[in-house]
Amino acid sequence: MEPITSHTGRAVALRRSNVDTDQIIPAVYLKRVTRSGFEDGLFAAWRKDPDFVLNRPEARGATVLVAGQDFGTGSSREHAVWALRDFGFRVIVSSRFADIFRGNAGKGGLVVAAIAQEHVEALWSAIESDPTTKVTVDLESRTVSWSGTSVPFALDDYTRWRLMEGLDDVDLTLRHEDLVSEFESHRPLHLPRTV
Amino acid sequence: MASTLAEKVWEAHVVRRVAGEPDLLYIDLHLVHEVTSPQAFDGLRLAGRPVRRPDLTLATEDHNVPTQNIDLPIADPVSRIQVDTLRANCAEFGVPLHSLGDTEQGIVHVVGPQLGLTQPGMTVVCGDSHTSTHGAFGALAFGIGTSEVEHVLATQTLPLTPFRTMAVTVEGQLAPGVTAKDLILAVIARIGTGGGQGYVIEYRGEAIRSLSMEARMTVCNMSIEAGARAGMIAPDNTTFDYLAGRPRAPKGADWDAAVDAWSSLRTDDDATFDHEVVIDATGLTPFVTWGTNPGQGLPLSASVPDPAAIADEQERSAAERALEYMGLVPGTPLREVAVDTVFLGSCTNGRIEDLRAAADVLRGRRVSDGVRVLVVPGSVRVRLQAEAEGLDTVFTDSGAEWRNAGCSMCLGMNPDQLAPGERSASTSNRNFEGRQGKGGRTHLVSPLVAAATAVTGHLSSPADLPALEEMS
Numbered sequence: 001m002e003p004i005t006s007h008t009g010r011a012v013a014l015r016r017s018n019v020d021t022d023q024i025i026p027a028v029y030l031k032r033v034t035r036s037g038f039e040d041g042l043f044a045a046w047r048k049d050p051d052f053v054l055n056r057p058e059a060r061g062a063t064v065l066v067a068g069q070d071f072g073t074g075s076s077r078e079h080a081v082w083a084l085r086d087f088g089f090r091v092i093v094s095s096r097f098a099d100i101f102r103g104n105a106g107k108g109g110l111v112v113a114a115i116a117q118e119h120v121e122a123l124w125s126a127i128e129s130d131p132t133t134k135v136t137v138d139l140e141s142r143t144v145s146w147s148g149t150s151v152p153f154a155l156d157d158y159t160r161w162r163l164m165e166g167l168d169d170v171d172l173t174l175r176h177e178d179l180v181s182e183f184e185s186h187r188p189l190h191l192p193r194t195v
Numbered sequence: 196m197a198s199t200l201a202e203k204v205w206e207a208h209v210v211r212r213v214a215g216e217p218d219l220l221y222i223d224l225h226l227v228h229e230v231t232s233p234q235a236f237d238g239l240r241l242a243g244r245p246v247r248r249p250d251l252t253l254a255t256e257d258h259n260v261p262t263q264n265i266d267l268p269i270a271d272p273v274s275r276i277q278v279d280t281l282r283a284n285c286a287e288f289g290v291p292l293h294s295l296g297d298t299e300q301g302i303v304h305v306v307g308p309q310l311g312l313t314q315p316g317m318t319v320v321c322g323d324s325h326t327s328t329h330g331a332f333g334a335l336a337f338g339i340g341t342s343e344v345e346h347v348l349a350t351q352t353l354p355l356t357p358f359r360t361m362a363v364t365v366e367g368q369l370a371p372g373v374t375a376k377d378l379i380l381a382v383i384a385r386i387g388t389g390g391g392q393g394y395v396i397e398y399r400g401e402a403i404r405s406l407s408m409e410a411r412m413t414v415c416n417m418s419i420e421a422g423a424r425a426g427m428i429a430p431d432n433t434t435f436d437y438l439a440g441r442p443r444a445p446k447g448a449d450w451d452a453a454v455d456a457w458s459s460l461r462t463d464d465d466a467t468f469d470h471e472v473v474i475d476a477t478g479l480t481p482f483v484t485w486g487t488n489p490g491q492g493l494p495l496s497a498s499v500p501d502p503a504a505i506a507d508e509q510e511r512s513a514a515e516r517a518l519e520y521m522g523l524v525p526g527t528p529l530r531e532v533a534v535d536t537v538f539l540g541s542c543t544n545g546r547i548e549d550l551r552a553a554a555d556v557l558r559g560r561r562v563s564d565g566v567r568v569l570v571v572p573g574s575v576r577v578r579l580q581a582e583a584e585g586l587d588t589v590f591t592d593s594g595a596e597w598r599n600a601g602c603s604m605c606l607g608m609n610p611d612q613l614a615p616g617e618r619s620a621s622t623s624n625r626n627f628e629g630r631q632g633k634g635g636r637t638h639l640v641s642p643l644v645a646a647a648t649a650v651t652g653h654l655s656s657p658a659d660l661p662a663l664e665e666m667s
């Protein structure tokens with residue numbers, strides 16, 4: 001994964017709360033066998049509506065999604081994170097995220113920035129009045145800023161470190177490969193093998 | 196320090212422990228199937244990583260495979276792609292695979308134990324929530340997500356935070372005709388579908404000790420339906436006897452060393468659990484579900500509940516929704532609920548004992564007119580064993596269909612499905628809306644209830660059937 005210390009981009013205001021993972025990516029897209037290419041499934045049901053925010057011309061190239069409270073509830077599908085990433089989003093801003101989604105996002109290199117609801121409202125207004133507004137999410141200072149405003153967001157040290165180093169779970173474990181080999185050298189001989 | 200069975204197995208697998216970080220746990224056996232593995236393999240490919248221990252990994256085809264005409268290409272393109280992708284991935288990464296047509300093919304949770312691969316004290320994972328089945332051997336076995344599948348393929352380990360521990364003690368003995376399935380349905384109805392959240396459940400007590408290995412697997416299989424990560428039963432002579440002589444079980448001196456090690460795998464007398472539940476087995480009777488989650492169950496002798504009588508508002512509205520979906524009227528005796536289909540199979544009840552029990556009920560009897568009965572062995576080995584015992588003829592003589600191994604009607608992912616509005620008595624584990632096919636209505640039952648229901652056409656237990664002598 002590419003490391004991310006700070007990200008600046010244009011944003012989309014998704015004025016909906018309780019956006020569940022079935023909305024983010026409907027179940028029919030889960031039958032795929034690849035790890036990429038899920039962008040067409042993102043918000044598939046809502047995107048049928050030509051007026052849906054992501055269909056507007058000004059949304060093209062946006063990399064920050066600003067959504068209502070309780071983003072990512074429902075089924076634990078990791079495809080939700082993949083679809084958001086494949087579509088081009090690097091950061092999701094909301095006032096509250098579902099636990100499993102938050103965990104999956106950290107694994108998938110998607111930054112989730114939880115800011116107070118009043119700040120979400122202010123950010124929505126800013127984006128809607130000027131769609132070219134640049135939003136910066138800085139992991140170093142743990143702040144979201146736009147047009148001279150800067151607000152803090154919570155992010156635990158461990159997740160922040162991983163995002164800033166660009167490490168996925170496998171990378172992290174492989175740093176301790178010597179310990180794994182050491183463990184393997186002591187496994188009891190009676191344990192089964194499949195071949 | 197005194198510890199529980201789950202804690203002992205956990206401790207024995209810690210590769211790395213650092214305060215403030217999850218433990219890194221070694222995985223002894225990783226089972227793989229076609230639905231949750233493609234992206235994991237694709238992730239390895241993208242990162243240029245190999246599978247660390249193909250010799251601790253085993254793949255089988257189960258969820259998507261048809262149970263008829265298995266020599267023809269799979270008709271559904273999506274199913275075919277998933278199966279073909281698994282075959283290509285296993286070949287590329289050197290992972291052993293039991294494909295459709297192979298004698299070791301079958302449902303992943305039936306195949307592992309029958310090969311003797313699942314052994315006491317092991318850590319077993321699979322990208323499938325019913326991995327809890329393997330806990331019947333005193334293994335710590337749990338389902339994982341796709342990125343965890345990738346992690347295990349790449350490293351043979353998983354970073355995990357410890358689960359909490361729960362004891363479910365089942366005292367007394369089950370009455371004749373009351374099975375492990377009735378027991379676990381009653382447990383889930385008691386603790387609720389979320390009651391086990393975050394826990395490993397250890398099933399203990401006299402009733403559990405008396406269960407066969409296959410019945411123990413039925414119990415542990417459904418732990419996930421109570422929300423638990425895993426279910427476990429301490430190994431004993433029943434476990435060792437089941438394992439002895441299986442293809443992948445230890446032999447000779449290894450066997451003796453193994454039994455020695457396995458014998459210490461039990462919860463210390465002075466260990467404490469985070470939560471304890473006690474259930475009396477003696478009062479249990481055949482149990483069936485009436486709703487759309489496995490916790491919505493009642494004794495077969497009861498009637499469809501009246502939501503108006505439920506005090507808790509959330510539960511009441513859930514019951515109302517469930518009855519509407521199920522097309523049931525409050526107050527109807529469950530015994531009067533007529534079914535269109537009976538499904539006998541799945542990783543919950545698709546083993547040889549389950550088939551024997553059902554065949555004993557169906558022998559000399561006829562399936563009720565208009566009822567479709569599918570008997571689907573959990574693996575090719577189970578099918579061959581049943582055929583050697585003549586059970587297939589018992590089923591077909593009674594009017595049931597005898598199929599090839601697979602997940603079949605447990606979930607609507609292959610050709611075996613309920614039509615909208617159709618009702619089944621099913622020995623599987625999930626009665627969610629649409630689980631067995633869009634609009635299908637599922638009643639979870641034991642193999643004995645399934646067989647008796649096949650004969651009468653409405654939910655029944657063998658005790659409801661006229662004795663065979665009187666019939667002729």
Ligand code: SF4
Nearest residue numbers: 325541542602605606
């Ligand atoms: S039989 Fe059903 S529950 Fe078991 S593995 Fe197959 S689909 Fe899952």
